[in-house]
Amino acid sequence: MSVGPDEWETYFHNNEPPGNLEDVKSSVDRFVKEHGASNRKIALVTSGGTTVPLESNTVRFVDNFSAGNRGSSSTEYFLLNGYAVIFMHREKSLLPYLRHFHFQNFLDWFKLTSSVEQQASLELSVSSELHDRLVKQLSVYEKVKKENRLLHISFTTVTEYLFLLKAIAKIFDRLGAIGIFYLAAAVSDFYLPAPEMPEHKIQSTGALSITMKQVPKLLSPLVREWAPKAFTVSFKLETNKDLLISKAKQAIERYQHQVVIANQLDTRKRMVVLVTSSDEKIIDMSDAELTQGQEIEQKIVEDIVKQHNLFIASS
Amino acid sequence: MSVGPDEWETYFHNNEPPGNLEDVKSSVDRFVKEHGASNRKIALVTSGGTTVPLESNTVRFVDNFSAGNRGSSSTEYFLLNGYAVIFMHREKSLLPYLRHFHFQNFLDWFKLTSSVEQQASLELSVSSELHDRLVKQLSVYEKVKKENRLLHISFTTVTEYLFLLKAIAKIFDRLGAIGIFYLAAAVSDFYLPAPEMPEHKIQSTGALSITMKQVPKLLSPLVREWAPKAFTVSFKLETNKDLLISKAKQAIERYQHQVVIANQLDTRKRMVVLVTSSDEKIIDMSDAELTQGQEIEQKIVEDIVKQHNLFIASS
Numbered sequence: 001m002s003v004g005p006d007e008w009e010t011y012f013h014n015n016e017p018p019g020n021l022e023d024v025k026s027s028v029d030r031f032v033k034e035h036g037a038s039n040r041k042i043a044l045v046t047s048g049g050t051t052v053p054l055e056s057n058t059v060r061f062v063d064n065f066s067a068g069n070r071g072s073s074s075t076e077y078f079l080l081n082g083y084a085v086i087f088m089h090r091e092k093s094l095l096p097y098l099r100h101f102h103f104q105n106f107l108d109w110f111k112l113t114s115s116v117e118q119q120a121s122l123e124l125s126v127s128s129e130l131h132d133r134l135v136k137q138l139s140v141y142e143k144v145k146k147e148n149r150l151l152h153i154s155f156t157t158v159t160e161y162l163f164l165l166k167a168i169a170k171i172f173d174r175l176g177a178i179g180i181f182y183l184a185a186a187v188s189d190f191y192l193p194a195p196e197m198p199e200h201k202i203q204s205t206g207a208l209s210i211t212m213k214q215v216p217k218l219l220s221p222l223v224r225e226w227a228p229k230a231f232t233v234s235f236k237l238e239t240n241k242d243l244l245i246s247k248a249k250q251a252i253e254r255y256q257h258q259v260v261i262a263n264q265l266d267t268r269k270r271m272v273v274l275v276t277s278s279d280e281k282i283i284d285m286s287d288a289e290l291t292q293g294q295e296i297e298q299k300i301v302e303d304i305v306k307q308h309n310l311f312i313a314s315s
Numbered sequence: 316m317s318v319g320p321d322e323w324e325t326y327f328h329n330n331e332p333p334g335n336l337e338d339v340k341s342s343v344d345r346f347v348k349e350h351g352a353s354n355r356k357i358a359l360v361t362s363g364g365t366t367v368p369l370e371s372n373t374v375r376f377v378d379n380f381s382a383g384n385r386g387s388s389s390t391e392y393f394l395l396n397g398y399a400v401i402f403m404h405r406e407k408s409l410l411p412y413l414r415h416f417h418f419q420n421f422l423d424w425f426k427l428t429s430s431v432e433q434q435a436s437l438e439l440s441v442s443s444e445l446h447d448r449l450v451k452q453l454s455v456y457e458k459v460k461k462e463n464r465l466l467h468i469s470f471t472t473v474t475e476y477l478f479l480l481k482a483i484a485k486i487f488d489r490l491g492a493i494g495i496f497y498l499a500a501a502v503s504d505f506y507l508p509a510p511e512m513p514e515h516k517i518q519s520t521g522a523l524s525i526t527m528k529q530v531p532k533l534l535s536p537l538v539r540e541w542a543p544k545a546f547t548v549s550f551k552l553e554t555n556k557d558l559l560i561s562k563a564k565q566a567i568e569r570y571q572h573q574v575v576i577a578n579q580l581d582t583r584k585r586m587v588v589l590v591t592s593s594d595e596k597i598i599d600m601s602d603a604e605l606t607q608g609q610e611i612e613q614k615i616v617e618d619i620v621k622q623h624n625l626f627i628a629s630s
Contacts, residue, residue: 054377057554057580059501063366063378092407095419103418104410112453122450124439135437138427186374190523208505212523239372265372 007216011162014194018160021167024153028086028171031151035084040149041178041308043078044168046185047071048090050158054192054210061157062212066186068093070235070268070297074184075150076140077301083180084149088164090185091154097141100133158188158215165218169226177315179230180308181222186237191215219255231311232257233304239265248275258311261300269296274303322531326477329509333475336482339468343401343486346466350399355464356493356623358393359483361500362386363405365473369507369525376472377527381501383408385550385583385612389499390465391455392616398495399464403479405500406469412456415448473503473530480533484541492630494545495623496537501552506530534570546626547572548619554580563590574622576615584611589618 018024035042048071049064072094075087079096087096111125126134144150153168155161172179190212219234236251238244241264248262252275262273271284283299333339350357363386364379387409390402394411402411426440441449459465468483470476487494505527534549551566553559556579563577567590577588586599598614 051378055554059380059552059554059580060503061378061380062369063376065374065376097422098418101418101421103413103416103421106416106418107412107453107456110449110453112450112457122439122446122453124437131437134425135427138422138425138437141422142427188375207529208525208527210523210525210527212525214522237374239370239374265374 008221011216012166015159015163016194017163018155021163024164025167025171027151028153028168031084031086031148032171032175034148036175036178039178040084041082041180041312042084042086042172042175043075043180043182044086044088044172045071045075045078045182046088046161046165046187047075048093049186050090050161050188051156052158052188052191052212056194062188062190064186064188066090066093068095069099071182071184072096072099073295073297074182074301077298078182078305079144079149080140081301081305083305084151086151086153086168088153088155088161088168088185091156095152096150097137100137158191161185161187162215162218165222166226169222169230172230173227176229177231177312179227180304181227181230181232181234182304183219183232183234187215187218189215217255219251219257223255223257229315231308233259233261236260236262237265237268238262245273245275245280248273252277259304259307272296272300274300276307323536326531327481330474330478331509332478333470336478339479340482340486342466343468343483346399346401346463347486347490349463351490351493354493355399356397356495356627357399357401357487357490358390358495358497359401359403359487360386360390360393360497361403361476361480361502362390363408364501365405365476365503366471367473367503367506367527371509377503377505379501379503381405381408383410384414386497386499387411387414388610388612389497389616392613393497393620394459394464395455396616396620398620399466401466401468401483403468403470403476403483403500406471410467411465412452415452473506476500476502477530477533480537481541484537484545487545488542491544492546492627494542495619496542496545496547496549497619498534498547498549502530502533504530532570534566534572538570538572544630546623548574548576551575551577552580552583553577560588560590560595563588567592573626574619587611587615589615591622 032042048068049066052062054060054062068089071087071089075085075096078085089095109124109126109130111123113121113123153164155164192210192212223232234251234257236244236248238247244262244264248260251260258276260275262275270290271282274281274283281303283296283303285294285296347357363383364381367377369375369377383404386402386404390400390411393400404410424439424441424445426438428436428438468479470479507525507527534547538547549566549572551559551563553562559577559579563575566575573591575590577590585605586597589596589598596618598611598618600609600611
């Protein structure tokens with residue numbers, strides 16, 4: 001069941017590109033030119049899940065569970081390692097630096113006080129813990145912002161994701177080996193072809209049957225056609241650990257890219273396996289490290305950066 | 316195709332109640348006792364969409380488009396009209412008062428400054444527009460909070476929603492006519508029965524077929540059994556306007572509750588129709604009102620409050 005370029009052409013032919021595609025291309029182009037000129041390494045990090053609309057006037061859609069933890073935290077560590085990062089994320093998923101704040105109680109952070117002139121005025125009355133967290137994140141964020149090293153691009157549907165990824169990959173290709181794809185998004189494996197999609201909300205009489213087609217695997221054209229010179233890291237998530245490593249190895253053999261990060265849904269914050277064509281390396285966290293609030297993404301990104309440096313040196 | 320109590324019993328029998336059900340019951344019980352004792356009117360507002368998991372170790376799920384605008388804004392207007400409100404919302408959907416803030420640029424609201432002792436310190440440097448908005452929302456929110464008039468309850472799946480609604484309805488029933496259900500949540504019409512759900516992530520080979528069953532309509536047991544003395548408002552959302560009013564009337568006849576608010580996906584912020592057994596009333600917004608930032612929920616809630624007062628007087 002090989003997936004050739006024909007299937008891709010059909011997919012892109014049968015689906016509409018997102019309205020902001022040209023804008024995204026221009027801003028990525030500027031970003032890549034700026035950082036490519038100083039030979040800075042650039043990562044495209046994808047993050048969060050994609051949706052599959054079930055109606056063209058969308059009320060219902062299939063979604064993939066992903067808050068965007070892996071992608072948003074890894075982005076911070078790539079930035080810490082000096083990279084410029086295009087953070088391509090699901091709209092409203094977790095964002096780098098902002099992910100450390102929970103806004104449900106946001107209004108409780110403030111107090112209204114009456115000034116002498118009897119006008120209501122505002123006082124920020126945050127806990128010392130929150131104050132310290134703000135100072136900590138701001139001190140990193142302000143530097144990244146000043147150096148213009150973080151570009152946000154958002155998507156919602158699987159089709160938007162695929163059009164954007166293809167367009168960005170073709171721009172990335174000019175970077176050669178200093179470009180890295182770190183594909184942490186949970187992309188839907190299935191989609192509902194536009195011609196089979198009802199225009200209006202499905203009526204709720206009787207049972208509902210949906211038959212979805214397989215989304216062509218994007219790694220195939222990414223590695224072979226769109227950006228063959230880049231360093232590519234993909235993720236494999238399974239809930240069944242017996243399948244995990246064999247499926248990761250299979251992916252490396254099939255697509256011939258550099259690394260598959262294999263992780264299981266219930267242990268993904270504690271253990272992953274980095275699978276390459278010659279190696280399987282376990283990265284894990286001790287209880288002590290987790291208690292201290294350390295994150296596995298720091299170790300993952302450090303390892304990937306080392307591999308990326310070797311890759312650049314050898315190309 | 317009538318939906319009797321048997322179907323409900325089967326549904327609740329075949330699905331697991333949420334883990335926090337007893338906690339929710341206790342906090343709703345306390346809330347209802349406190350406000351019922353002072354004869355304050357109490358609204359249960361539901362808000363946001365429900366999910367339908369496709370796997371028991373959930374990676375994929377079907378979701379309903381709803382940011383929670385209608386529910387969260389209506390909650391503010393019920394509070395403004397003196398009600399106590401149980402805001403039963405989809406986790407991470409829009410919240411009353413907080414919905415006025417967009418947190419994507421949150422870190423840009425602050426500046427780090429160096430104090431004389433060379434320690435980093437924090438300065439809130441918000442625009443005057445944001446400052447005014449904060450003062451405006453805080454001045455309302457602080458009063459509501461002091462009077463303990465707003466209780467947050469959250470759900471994610473359609474099953475959680477249904478278990479919680481049933482439990483809360485049975486507590487509400489003690490309130491008689493001063494209780495109002497304002498069911499703005501976009502509840503899934505379909506679900507995947509637990510026995511038919513695969514344990515692990517669906518493998519992405521070939522096509523995916525899903526067959527879902529119809530969720531029993533909750534209005535039927537709500538109005539007849541769980542809380543027959545309350546005032547009940549349901550919503551009907553369609554994308555096809557030709558179906559809208561006829562389906563709303565059908566619902567009123569079938570379930571014998573007080574009001575259906577009929578709205579269309581693309582015009583829902585500009586026009587709704589309030590359908591009762593004897594009347595159809597259009598509520599709409601002029602361009603001028605919309606430009607000034609007024610919201611249709613203010614008018615809707617004012618009308619519902621009037622009807623609710625008449626209902627209380629006549630019961």
